[in-house]
Amino acid sequence: MSALMDAITAAFGARILETGDFRGDLTISVAPEAWLEVLTFCRDNEATKFDMLDCLLGDHLPERAAAPFALVAQLVSHTYGHRLRVKTALTEGQAVPSVTSLWPSANFDEREAWEMYGIGFTGHPNLIRLLTTEDFEGFPMRKDFPLEGTVGGRVRTDLRGKI
Amino acid sequence: MGMRETILGDGFYRYDPEGGRPRGAADRPHLMVRDGLLQPALEERTASGICLPGESLDDDEMGGPVQFPGGIAMPVQIERVLGFGRSFSFWPLLFGLACCAIEMMALGGSRFDMSRFGMEAMRASPRQADGMIVAGWCSIKMAPRVVRLYEQIPDPKWVLAMGSCAISGNVWDTYNIVQGIDSLIPVDVYVPGCPPRPEALWQGLEMLRERVKQSRHAYDGLRRIPARDVLAAQTAAAEACAPAAGEVKA
Numbered sequence: 405m406s407a408l409m410d411a412i413t414a415a416f417g418a419r420i421l422e423t424g425d426f427r428g429d430l431t432i433s434v435a436p437e438a439w440l441e442v443l444t445f446c447r448d449n450e451a452t453k454f455d456m457l458d459c460l461l462g463d464h465l466p467e468r469a470a471a472p473f474a475l476v477a478q479l480v481s482h483t484y485g486h487r488l489r490v491k492t493a494l495t496e497g498q499a500v501p502s503v504t505s506l507w508p509s510a511n512f513d514e515r516e517a518w519e520m521y522g523i524g525f526t527g528h529p530n531l532i533r534l535l536t537t538e539d540f541e542g543f544p545m546r547k548d549f550p551l552e553g554t555v556g557g558r559v560r561t562d563l564r565g566k567i
Numbered sequence: 568m569g570m571r572e573t574i575l576g577d578g579f580y581r582y583d584p585e586g587g588r589p590r591g592a593a594d595r596p597h598l599m600v601r602d603g604l605l606q607p608a609l610e611e612r613t614a615s616g617i618c619l620p621g622e623s624l625d626d627d628e629m630g631g632p633v634q635f636p637g638g639i640a641m642p643v644q645i646e647r648v649l650g651f652g653r654s655f656s657f658w659p660l661l662f663g664l665a666c667c668a669i670e671m672m673a674l675g676g677s678r679f680d681m682s683r684f685g686m687e688a689m690r691a692s693p694r695q696a697d698g699m700i701v702a703g704w705c706s707i708k709m710a711p712r713v714v715r716l717y718e719q720i721p722d723p724k725w726v727l728a729m730g731s732c733a734i735s736g737n738v739w740d741t742y743n744i745v746q747g748i749d750s751l752i753p754v755d756v757y758v759p760g761c762p763p764r765p766e767a768l769w770q771g772l773e774m775l776r777e778r779v780k781q782s783r784h785a786y787d788g789l790r791r792i793p794a795r796d797v798l799a800a801q802t803a804a805a806e807a808c809a810p811a812a813g814e815v816k817a
Contacts, residue, residue, distance in 0.1 A: 535706075535708065535743075536707070536708060536742075536743060537707055537708050540742075542742075544741075544742050544743070549742075550742075551741065552740045552741065
């Protein structure tokens with residue numbers, strides 16, 4: 405395992421639930437409670453120095469009944485040129501701390517993860533809908549969201565004051 | 568109220584001299600309030616208002632003289648001269664929504680070169696444009712902006728719906744796509760394809776030029792854009808409800 409993984413496992417030990425290495429793509433899984441702490445470590449530690457959040461996205465895995473939602477952060481370090489994927493598993497309605505304080509670019513990513521999957525972020529400065537209209541109801545990227553039809557208020561937008 | 572009064576009271580639009588059904592896009596599908604929600608009236612679509620190449624209209628079919636507010640009539644011949652001039656300097660709005668816009672750019676490029684027809688000047692401001700090419704799918708969030716751009720184009724104006732998505736929403740019968748832009752604004756010419764090749768758009772623009780020459784518009788007989796009608800109906804319904812609620816409280 406690389407020096408990067410050594411540094412992370414040395415710091416967190418058993419709190420890293422799972423590690424993976426697929427052709428050099430490093431992945432770690434953490435509990436939602438350790439989400440902010442691990443990402444803060446990844447950004448600030450001398451051995452990791454992840455200065456960029458490449459993307460942060462949600463996922464819905466209904467076959468995983470205990471924790472059907474996932475949150476994935478892709479980190480990039482321009483100092484070392486290495487990358488890391490940090491995952492966490494969430495239950496319905498569970499919120500994690502926002503990482504906008506670490507990387508401001510997480511702002512839109514977290515808004516999108518919230519509007520599409522209903523994953524909550526505590527401490528987010530502006531957690532409102534990003535891609536759908538304000539009065540939209542539901543989380544359209546969930547697997548149980550209907551693929552077709554007038555769900556979520558398809559054309560229910562009130563155009564007054566906008567045209 | 569008869570058709571003539573309605574139109575004369577509302578400005579510079581063609582009217583039906585027979586006093587019957589307005590011609591053009593009057594019966595096109597539009598948003599309607601159903602179950603208390605603003606929804607597209609898909610089942611009410613008809614195939615009217617489409618101009619075919621070579622189609623010509625005599626004076627009667629042209630609807631007689633154009634009436635200005637105040638009863639001043641403009642002869643059809645003058646309107647035809649104006650239409651002839653307009654058809655050779657049709658400036659579309661520089662406006663693309665999705666992948667169809669790439670084909671639209673190809674038409675503007677040197678290979679297909681729509682500047683041959685006086686259309687190369689795609690204006691970045693709707694106030695300088697003669698019409699718009701709705702190129703690509705339109706999301707619900709984008710819809711108010713599209714309607715706003717359409718409203719900002721001065722009359723006379725023409726709209727071309729380019730591609731399956733702008734026409735019908737294509738496969739995206741989903742939560743976030745407008746199911747046909749003609750549910751929001753009157754459309755003159757439909758160009759199917761996914762996306763249409765530049766030649767297809769070229770033919771569509773030729774059909775549009777025929778309509779420009781004939782001074783036919785999708786809003787003939789409409790006088791209002793459909794979205795405005797829906798909003799007016801909503802406002803009226805809200806005002807009708809408001810006193811009733813007050814009485815209950817009193």
